[in-house]
Amino acid sequence: MSTPPAPQSGSAQPMLAQPMLEVRDLHAYYGKSHILHGVHLDVRQGEIVSLLGRNGVGRSTTIKAVMGMVDCRGSVKFRGAELVGLKAFEVAHRGLGYVPENRDIFPTLTVRQNLLLGQKGTRQSGRWKMDDMFELFPRLRERADTEAGVLSGGEQQMLTLCRTLMGDPELVMIDEPTEGLAPKIVEQVARLFEEIRKRGVSILLVEQKLAIALDISERLYVMGHGRIVFEGRPSDVRGNAAMRKEWLEV
Amino acid sequence: MEFFLVQLLNGISYGLLLFMLSSGLTIVFSLMGVLNFAHASFYMLGAYFAYQVSTVLGFWAGLVVAPLLVGLVGMAVERYGLRQVHKHGHVAELLFTFGLAYLIEEAVHLIWGRSALEYRVPPELDGPIFQIMGSPYPMYRTFMMLVSVAMLVSIWLALTRTRIGLVIQAALSHPETVEALGHNVPRVFMLVFGGGAALAGLAGVIGGAAFVTDPGMAVSVGPIVFVIVVVGGMGSLAGAFVASLLIGCLQNFSISLDWSLAGLFSWFGWMVGPDTPLWSLWNVKLSQAAPVLPYLLMVLMLIFRPKGLMGTREG
Numbered sequence: 001m002s003t004p005p006a007p008q009s010g011s012a013q014p015m016l017a018q019p020m021l022e023v024r025d026l027h028a029y030y031g032k033s034h035i036l037h038g039v040h041l042d043v044r045q046g047e048i049v050s051l052l053g054r055n056g057v058g059r060s061t062t063i064k065a066v067m068g069m070v071d072c073r074g075s076v077k078f079r080g081a082e083l084v085g086l087k088a089f090e091v092a093h094r095g096l097g098y099v100p101e102n103r104d105i106f107p108t109l110t111v112r113q114n115l116l117l118g119q120k121g122t123r124q125s126g127r128w129k130m131d132d133m134f135e136l137f138p139r140l141r142e143r144a145d146t147e148a149g150v151l152s153g154g155e156q157q158m159l160t161l162c163r164t165l166m167g168d169p170e171l172v173m174i175d176e177p178t179e180g181l182a183p184k185i186v187e188q189v190a191r192l193f194e195e196i197r198k199r200g201v202s203i204l205l206v207e208q209k210l211a212i213a214l215d216i217s218e219r220l221y222v223m224g225h226g227r228i229v230f231e232g233r234p235s236d237v238r239g240n241a242a243m244r245k246e247w248l249e250v
Numbered sequence: 251m252e253f254f255l256v257q258l259l260n261g262i263s264y265g266l267l268l269f270m271l272s273s274g275l276t277i278v279f280s281l282m283g284v285l286n287f288a289h290a291s292f293y294m295l296g297a298y299f300a301y302q303v304s305t306v307l308g309f310w311a312g313l314v315v316a317p318l319l320v321g322l323v324g325m326a327v328e329r330y331g332l333r334q335v336h337k338h339g340h341v342a343e344l345l346f347t348f349g350l351a352y353l354i355e356e357a358v359h360l361i362w363g364r365s366a367l368e369y370r371v372p373p374e375l376d377g378p379i380f381q382i383m384g385s386p387y388p389m390y391r392t393f394m395m396l397v398s399v400a401m402l403v404s405i406w407l408a409l410t411r412t413r414i415g416l417v418i419q420a421a422l423s424h425p426e427t428v429e430a431l432g433h434n435v436p437r438v439f440m441l442v443f444g445g446g447a448a449l450a451g452l453a454g455v456i457g458g459a460a461f462v463t464d465p466g467m468a469v470s471v472g473p474i475v476f477v478i479v480v481v482g483g484m485g486s487l488a489g490a491f492v493a494s495l496l497i498g499c500l501q502n503f504s505i506s507l508d509w510s511l512a513g514l515f516s517w518f519g520w521m522v523g524p525d526t527p528l529w530s531l532w533n534v535k536l537s538q539a540a541p542v543l544p545y546l547l548m549v550l551m552l553i554f555r556p557k558g559l560m561g562t563r564e565g
């Protein structure tokens with residue numbers, strides 16, 4: 001099998017250790033339509049990596065494929081073990097977390113019950129306790145026993161993030177968390193990402209806009225038409241107006 | 251008054267039995283999108299299994315063992331049948347459950363024959379339990395109500411107070427998200443399908459002994475259960491509950507009333523007699539029309555309020 005040419009790279013990061021997540025030649029399908037055409041990407045321990053691109057280029061499909069939620073072929077290795085072929089709940093138990101893009105909280109359950117469902121077992125163990133979430137977002141404590149369906153958009157976004165963290169993932173994949181949020185809430189989200197990184201959890205962040213991605217990411221990937229078309233550090237993105245014009249700006 | 255109370259109690263006990271059947275159908279429908287045509291077959295299996303167990307170990311063992319067996323059959327059907335068919339879409343699923351209903355009926359014919367079984371109320375539950383204004387009320391009817399209410403409370407507690415209940419409620423809105431959080435959703439589907447089958451089985455155990463245990467019992471109760479699910483609102487447990495009681499009472503009151511349109515007309519002072527056009531229609535007694543009333547209700551509901559009493563979906 002021929003390896004496609006490596007995407008243009010602006011960084012020469014030394015390969016210190018094997019990446020935590022290695023996606024190689026990933027193809028994904030919805031029924032007969034072929035959406036991903038050989039995606040490659042890596043996330044290392046403790047890194048924040050962003051996956052950018054315009055609407056419809058396949059960013060959500062990429063993380064869903066990693067999560068085992070979409071038909072795919074190719075290879076996805078997490079801590080050296082192959083994930084392709086596993087069911088989503090099995091992937092979650094390997095230590096991957098997924099925060100879906102449409103804030104699909106469970107509307108008829110309370111905030112507390114939503115958080116409890118993020119836990120994989122009945123015991124709270126690992127990095128995050130419910131009280132940590134309440135410390136970080138006092139709003140959630142105030143509304144702990146309210147039905148999640150009545151929360152505001154920003155509160156629902158916090159809840160989906162916290163719910164996934166309750167499962168104590170090693171790597172969390174977050175789909176467009178700032179979409180449609182007020183700037184003040186976007187700041188809160190960015191602060192939560194710092195907290196996540198501090199606790200040793202890696203992040204694969206899907207965004208459309210460069211906004212917070214450039215500030216918090218170690219590395220960024222840009223997708224176009226179901227492929228990775230650029231890979232680099234924030235400075236490389238800042239310095240490459242042509243690439244931004246071709247793949248990012250609307 | 252006394253007639254009214256007795257009929258009301260009969261209606262409620264029958265309605266609760268219907269709810270035991272329709273609750274499983276509704277939960278399975280809203281969770282998995284499967285409209286299970288074979289649901290009433292699990293009701294029939296419950297009665298037959300209970301009969302079989304009771305010939306060896308007595309009624310009470312049958313009451314416990316038969317629903318569990320039916321639950322196992324249900325889980326196997328989901329795991330090895332529906333789950334495979336699922337990828338081909340809802341029509342395939344519907345046809346699958348349709349075929350399954352026939353298979354179960356034929357299996358019952360082969361194993362137990364075509365005539366009704368001698369499956370009866372046990373002597374300790376036979377006879378009256380209390381008097382309503384002087385007329386005795388049967389102990390077995392009371393027992394039916396107790397079992398149904400106990401079941402209802404347990405389902406409610408299981409759905410709202412246990413972890414798996416929360417997973418089920420969450421999966422009602424976003425099954426994929428629930429699975430991505432690490433919950434084995436396929437297994438939850440299997441358990442819910444099995445649980446629904448077991449509830450139908452339990453209804454069969456107590457209904458079979460009260461009414462009749464024969465190979466036609468699935469066909470006779472199946473359509474009513476569908477009526478309930480439609481009238482209550484597809485996928486609404488609360489709606490199914492209200493509709494079950496409503497139809498339970500409707501059927502009980504209507505079979506014992508000989509009101510007719512002719513009677514109603516004469517009440518207004520319009521005399522109709524054998525020479526009035528369509529006399530046979532005006533003269534139909536409510537008790538004669540009783541079997542079609544639920545369907546009439548369903549048709550009217552579909553025309554005037556297609557989402558049912560408490561349904562959330564449109565159409």
Ligand SMILES: Nc1ncnc2c1ncn2[C@@H]1O[C@H](COP(=O)(O)OP(=O)(O)O)[C@@H](O)[C@H]1O
Pocket residue numbers: 030033035053054055056057058059060061062
């Ligand atoms: N469930 C689906 N069924 C069929 N096609 C889909 C589905 N979800 C997404 N697509 C298509 O796949 C492509 C990539 O979508 P997606 O991964 O959601 O893009 P992004 O997240 O980058 O906006 C789009 O062309 C979209 O129309």
Ligand SMILES: [Mg+2]
Pocket residue numbers: 056059060061101175176
């Ligand atoms: Mg997307």
